[in-house]
Every structure is written in C-alpha cells, then in structure tokens.
Amino acid sequence: MRRTLIFGTYITALTITLFVLGSCVSDPDSSGLEYMPDMYRAPSIEVYVDNGEIRGKRFPKYKTALSALTPPNNSIPYYGKGDSMLVKLMLPYARKANILFRESHGLYGFNFSMFDEYALAINDKNPFLLTNKNSEEMFLKGKELYTAMCQHCHGEKGDGMGPMVMSGAYLGVPAYAERSALSDGQIFYSIYYGKGMMGAHNSLVTKKEIWTLVHYVRQFQNPDYGKFDKNGNPKSLVKMDSTVTKTK
Amino acid sequence: MKISNIQRVKRTKIRLIAIFSFFVFLFPTSLLADGGGLFKAKCATCHQPHKNGTGPKLFEARKRWEAAGEGDLIVEWVKNNAKLRASGKSARAKEVFEQYKGSVMTAFTDLKDEEVISILDWVDAQPDPAAAAAVGTGNVTDGASETTEEEEGGNMWMWIILSTIFITIILSVGGVRRQLKISAGESSTQDDQSYLSEFKTWAWKYRLPFGLGVLVLVLSIIVTLFQGLYRINVVENYQPSQPIVFPHDRHAGVNGIDCKYCHNSVTKSKSAGIPTVNVCMNCHKQISGEGKPFAGEIKKIYAAAGWDPSVPGRYTGKTKPIVWNKVHALPDHVYFNHSQHVVVGGIDCKQCHGDMTKMNEAVKVQPVAELNKIEGNIKLTKPTLTMGWCIECHGAKNVSLGDGKNGYYDEIHRRLRDNDKSLYKKYLKDGKVSVSELGGWECAKCHY
Numbered sequence: 001m002r003r004t005l006i007f008g009t010y011i012t013a014l015t016i017t018l019f020v021l022g023s024c025v026s027d028p029d030s031s032g033l034e035y036m037p038d039m040y041r042a043p044s045i046e047v048y049v050d051n052g053e054i055r056g057k058r059f060p061k062y063k064t065a066l067s068a069l070t071p072p073n074n075s076i077p078y079y080g081k082g083d084s085m086l087v088k089l090m091l092p093y094a095r096k097a098n099i100l101f102r103e104s105h106g107l108y109g110f111n112f113s114m115f116d117e118y119a120l121a122i123n124d125k126n127p128f129l130l131t132n133k134n135s136e137e138m139f140l141k142g143k144e145l146y147t148a149m150c151q152h153c154h155g156e157k158g159d160g161m162g163p164m165v166m167s168g169a170y171l172g173v174p175a176y177a178e179r180s181a182l183s184d185g186q187i188f189y190s191i192y193y194g195k196g197m198m199g200a201h202n203s204l205v206t207k208k209e210i211w212t213l214v215h216y217v218r219q220f221q222n223p224d225y226g227k228f229d230k231n232g233n234p235k236s237l238v239k240m241d242s243t244v245t246k247t248k
Numbered sequence: 249m250k251i252s253n254i255q256r257v258k259r260t261k262i263r264l265i266a267i268f269s270f271f272v273f274l275f276p277t278s279l280l281a282d283g284g285g286l287f288k289a290k291c292a293t294c295h296q297p298h299k300n301g302t303g304p305k306l307f308e309a310r311k312r313w314e315a316a317g318e319g320d321l322i323v324e325w326v327k328n329n330a331k332l333r334a335s336g337k338s339a340r341a342k343e344v345f346e347q348y349k350g351s352v353m354t355a356f357t358d359l360k361d362e363e364v365i366s367i368l369d370w371v372d373a374q375p376d377p378a379a380a381a382a383v384g385t386g387n388v389t390d391g392a393s394e395t396t397e398e399e400e401g402g403n404m405w406m407w408i409i410l411s412t413i414f415i416t417i418i419l420s421v422g423g424v425r426r427q428l429k430i431s432a433g434e435s436s437t438q439d440d441q442s443y444l445s446e447f448k449t450w451a452w453k454y455r456l457p458f459g460l461g462v463l464v465l466v467l468s469i470i471v472t473l474f475q476g477l478y479r480i481n482v483v484e485n486y487q488p489s490q491p492i493v494f495p496h497d498r499h500a501g502v503n504g505i506d507c508k509y510c511h512n513s514v515t516k517s518k519s520a521g522i523p524t525v526n527v528c529m530n531c532h533k534q535i536s537g538e539g540k541p542f543a544g545e546i547k548k549i550y551a552a553a554g555w556d557p558s559v560p561g562r563y564t565g566k567t568k569p570i571v572w573n574k575v576h577a578l579p580d581h582v583y584f585n586h587s588q589h590v591v592v593g594g595i596d597c598k599q600c601h602g603d604m605t606k607m608n609e610a611v612k613v614q615p616v617a618e619l620n621k622i623e624g625n626i627k628l629t630k631p632t633l634t635m636g637w638c639i640e641c642h643g644a645k646n647v648s649l650g651d652g653k654n655g656y657y658d659e660i661h662r663r664l665r666d667n668d669k670s671l672y673k674k675y676l677k678d679g680k681v682s683v684s685e686l687g688g689w690e691c692a693k694c695h696y
Binding site for chain 2: 012028029030031032033034035039040041042046047048049064065066067068069070102103104105106108147148149151152153162163164167169170171172173174194196197198199200201203204205
C-alpha cells in the first residue's frame with residue numbers, strides 16, 4: 001500500500017512537471033519539447049537554422065543571424081564533367097553588367113563595364129542548337145521553366161498578360177511578339193541582369209536554363225520555331241542565330 | 249443618264265467628305281486617337297501614371313515641362329529624345345536625362361503629335377489610386393489580431409489568479425474551522441490531529457470507494473502521461489512568428505506566382521529555399537503598396553534590399569538580412585531532400601504543405617487532417633512531419649512504372665523486370681510498385 005502510494009505520488013509529480021514544462025514551451029517560436037535535443041539540433045550551421053553551438057556549448061547571441069542569402073559573387077556552379085558545353089557554361093558569364101545597374105538593379109559586387117554590353121550581346125549565340133532530336137525535350141523543359149519563372153508576369157502565351165498583370169498588381173509587361181527584333185544574346189542578357197522594371201534573374205536560373213528559356217520564348221514570336229517536318233527539316237527558317245539544323 | 253449618275257455619286261462623295269472633315273475639325277484630333285491604348289502599348293513598359301518606375305511618372309508630366317517653360321517641347325522629347333538633347337535647346341531634357349541616366353528612353357518617331365498629346369491627356373485624366381486608398385484605411389486587421397491574442401493571454405492569467413484565490417479561501421476556512429473547534433473545546437482527544445491523520449482515518453472509513461477512486465485516478469494519470477509523451481516533438485500546427493507578414497494567398501493565389509519562383513532551389517537542392525530579397529524586389533520594386541495597410545511590411549523589404557523608394561528609386565547597396573523562422577524543421581538525424589521528392593518523385597508541394605494559395609496567415613505545419621482534405625493528396629493518418637507519416641507515404645506512393653519519364657526509377661524497374669520477374673509480379677499485386685518496395689523503408693535511406 002505504502003509503495004503504491006509512493007509510486008502514485010511519483011507519477012503525479014512527473015505529470016505535473018510535464019504539464020508545467022508544456023506550458024513553459026507555449027512560446028509560439030519554439031516547436032516544443034524534444035526527447036534528445038543533442039540529436040535534434042545540429043551543431044553545424046544548417047540551412048536557415050543556426051543553433052549557435054560552439055564546441056558543445058550554446059551561445060544564444062550567435063543564433064541564426066543570417067538567412068536567405070544569394071550565392072557569393074563569382075562563385076561557379078558545378079554541373080558535372082563530361083559534356084564540354086556544360087563545362088563551358090560553368091564559367092562566369094562573359095558579358096558584364098553596366099555600371100549603372102548597381103543603382104537601378106541592385107547588382108552591387110558584380111564586375112562592371114563602362115560599355116553598353118547589352119548592345120554588344122547582340123552577337124552572342126545560343127550554344128544549344130535546336131535539332132529535330134532535342135527540340136521536343138528542350139521545349140518541354142522550357143515550358144516547365146517558363147511556368148515557374150516567367151509566366152506570372154509574361155503570361156502563358158507570352159502576351160504580357162500574366163496573372164500579375166490581370167490582377168492589377170502592375171502594368172507594362174511587353175509581349176514577346178512585339179520584341180521580335182531582339183537577338184538571342186540580348187534576351188539572355190536581359191534575363192541574366194534584368195532590364196527596365198525586370199530584375200536580374202541570375203540567382204534564380206542557371207545559364208543552361210536561361211538558354212533553354214531563350215529557345216522557348218522564341219516560340220511566341222514564331223509559332224513554327226523549333227518545329228520540324230517529317231524529314232527532320234526545320235519548318236521555319238528562323239533569321240536568328242540559333243537556327244535549326246538537321247541531324248542524322 | 250450615265251453622266252448624271254456619276255455626277256450624283258461625285259456630289260454625295262463631296263458632301264460626305266465635307267461632313268466628315270467638319271466633324272474632324274469640330275473635335276480635337278487628340279480625342280480620336282486612343283490615348284489609353286497607346287499608353288499601354290508604347291509607354292507602360294517603363295512608365296506608370298502615378299509612380300516612378302524605370303522612367304518618371306507621366307501624370308502631369310506636361311505640367312512639369314510647362315513649369316520649366318518648355319511645354320511645347322515635350323512632344324519632341326517623346327518622339328525623339330536623343331535629337332532634342334543633341335539640339336541643346338532644352339534644359340528640361342538634360343535634367344530628366346540626368347535624373348534617369350540608368351535608362352535611355354526609346355525614340356518613338358512613328359507617333360504623331362496628336363497621338364502624343366492624346367497619351368498625355370489620358371494619363372492626366374487618371375485618378376491617383378494611392379490618394380484614394382489613403383482615405384479611411386487604418387491598420388484594421390493588425391489591431392484585431394492583437395486583441396484576440398491579448399484576450400487569450402488574459403484568460404489564462406485570470407484562471408491562475410482565480411484558482412489561487414479559491415485555494416487560499418478553502419485553506420483559510422479550514423484553518424478557521426479548526427481554530428474555532430479548538431477554542432470551543434469540542435474535540436478533546438483529537439485536538440492535535442493533523443490534516444494527514446484526519447485524512448487517513450477518513451480514507452480507512454471509506455476504504456472501498458476510496459481505493460477504487462485512487463485506482464481510477466492513477467490509471468487516468470498514466471494514460472494522460474503516455475498521451476503527453478506521444479505529443480512530444482509532434483509539431484502539427486507549429487506556427488512561429490515571422491519578421492514580415494507574408495500572405496501566401498495573395499502571392500500564389502491572386503497573383504498566380506508559381507511556388508518554384510520564390511522557392512527556386514526546390515528542384516536543385518535539399519532545401520526548398522527561402523527567397524532572397526532580390527527575388528522579392530523583382531516585383532516589389534514596382535509594388536510599394538503605398539496607402540495600403542501592408543505598406544509597412546513592404547518597407548521592411550526595401551530596408552533589407554537597400555532600396556531607396558524616393559524619386560527616382562535607387563539601390564543604395566546597404567543591405568541587411570531578413571531572418572525568417574524555419575517552420576518545417578526536421579531533427580538533425582533525419583535526412584530529407586526536396587529535389588528528390590519534387591523532381592524524381594514528382595510530388596506536388598501541397599501533399600506536405602497544404603494549399604498555400606488559400607493560406608492568409610503565417611506558415612504553419614498543416615495538420616494531417618487538413619492535408620487529407622486536399623484533392624489529389626495521398627491520404628495519411630499519422631501526424632504531419634513524424635516518422636510514421638513519412639513511412640506511411642513511402643508505403644502508399646506509387647512510383648513511375650518504367651514509362652521512360654523518370655531516369656532513376658525506370659532503371660530500377662528495368663533491373664527488376666529483367667532479373668527477378670517473380671518479385672516484380674509480387675510487387676505489382678496491389679497494382680503499384682511503392683517507394684517502400686524499392687527500398688524506401690530502409691533505415692539508411694533517411695538516417696545516416
């Protein structure tokens with residue numbers, strides 16, 4: 001009897017302690033009690049979570065002070081080895097931003113040029129040539145990217161009537177069809193560093209993805225772009241540099 | 249007959265022309281040109297009626313030129329600003345160019361004078377939306393949420409205070425009773441009896457019901473205890489505060505922005521990624537929410553991005569980080585990779601995060617009951633973000649059936665088909681090859 005009583009008292013005490021502890025963690029920014037915090041909380045700095053731990057001790061003043069950072073400038077992505085084209089694309093973009101882009105597009109810390117590199121970009125060629133073999137895959141990937149990255153402003157049909165514009169958030173997204181004079185290199189430059197009201201998208205898409213998008217948006221200017229007939233010949237001779245060739 | 253016919257036709261033609269030209273002279277030509285349409289087609293890419301963008305706002309731009317004494321030159325500026333600047337006859341042209349030297353205005357030599365005027369007429373007729381919105385809008389929503397929070401907190405304290413008062417009253421009444429008994433000399437033999445011994449005699453007197461009561465109490469305490477233990481580290485409904493009030497329903501719902509635009513590393517990395525502030529600025533450079541209740545929140549983005557929204561807006565280069573609170577945080581001993589699930593597994597965001605297009609509060613861990621309500625989701629029973637939940641889904645999810653769309657799983661399917669047909673058939677008994685059958689229940693898949 002005595003033993004059961006003691007046991008009961010222990011259980012009661014434990015429950016009360018748990019409830020008290022439970023009420024202690026009613027802080028909305030805490031995710032609650034953990035069984036073994038040393039297994040739950042990484043000593044290393046994880047993505048968006050820094051527990052401020054140094055050699056087994058926690059220092060609240062070092063707790064997450066930074067989050068959501070762009071990659072350091074001039075860092076190079078690694079796409080793997082093998083394909084020489086991809087290896088080439090790992091290198092930094094050869095065209096520099098204009099010095100005025102610092103104030104207009106916030107591109108501090110980039111390498112700058114005093115020249116109008118946008119005008120020079122007119123001669124840049126799309127390294128991914130469209131062929132009857134790869135065009136379907138290229139446009140499939142392009143559509144996926146376009147839906148995620150561009151569609152909310154530029155619209156599903158590239159007419160500048162995306163949901164952002166239709167909801168009245170802002171005006172003035174041009175239609176691709178009106179800008180058919182742009183060269184591939186200039187479209188790339190605009191996506192990479194931004195143009196006018198459009199921000200720089202180099203932190204969102206890789207260079208390979210931008211070139212894929214360049215192919216994709218050309219469709220809005222010429223519906224036959226990248227389409228092939230039965231013999232594998234291009235349906236339309238596009239005047240731009242990324243002209244389609246037949247492969248065997 | 250023939251001649252007179254021709255003459256008649258000629259006459260009517262002349263009359264028509266006369267009437268037409270009369271009307272043309274009667275109305276100012278600028279009204280015939282569609283100013284609004286022209287504005288949207290030619291100007292709106294860089295100019296807005298009431299806000300400075302790439303170029304200055306066009307509302308009363310003509311007045312500003314007139315104030316500079318060059319009201320007639322604005323048309324020339326619009327048509328070919330480089331020529332006007334080169335001619336050197338306009339000081340205003342130089343001023344505007346210096347102010348916005350980041351962007352050179354395109355020449356519109358194809359526009360007629362009256363078309364330019366019609367655009368300016370149309371812009372001047374547009375009412376200012378910011379001024380209209382500023383009237384009579386306070387911080388209504390914020391105020392409401394604060395009061396409810398306060399009420400909840402107040403309730404809690406009220407209960408604690410009330411219970412303390414009651415306990416004190418009960419104890420003091422008991423004490424008074426005892427004092428009275430002692431002073432009245434009622435209980436001669438029991439006057440030293442403590443509460444405990446009094447309780448013991450009482451408990452012995454009613455030992456059967458008392459024993460049963462204690463048993464029930466102890467059992468219920470044990471059950472509650474275990475239930476409590478099962479809730480430890482279950483983070484359903486976890487909703488930490490965030491530095492900026494971010495309405496997902498407005499961004500992903502009304503404005504139709506794809507999840508992957510802001511959380512763009514989801515297809516490439518372990519982490520889905522919180523957008524960096526330059527991604528916010530891709531739209532918010534234009535959308536300042538001026539005069540709206542949430543303008544203060546957008547100001548926080550500007551402070552973080554180092555954007556000075558005065559005229560003309562510019563980046564100062566002085567940035568500071570926004571520190572968001574992580575919501576879906578898994579323990580350190582679990583490995584979870586977003587790109588594996590989204591790209592290879594083809595899982596939709598809403599399977600785990602719920603329908604964000606309707607989420608108008610801070611992000612929280614959606615309870616599994618909410619997730620099950622969403623169409624197309626695999627229905628699960630265990631609480632969100634627990635191991636049981638992961639395991640359940642790995643057992644239920646059908647992975648691609650070697651249809652050539654999925655490199656990694658197609659290879660596994662091919663090997664299964666070619667090497668172990670009986671096992672493959674066993675797997676296909678329920679009509680699918682689940683993740684668990686391809687090793688999704690191996691401990692080392694997630695714990696290593």
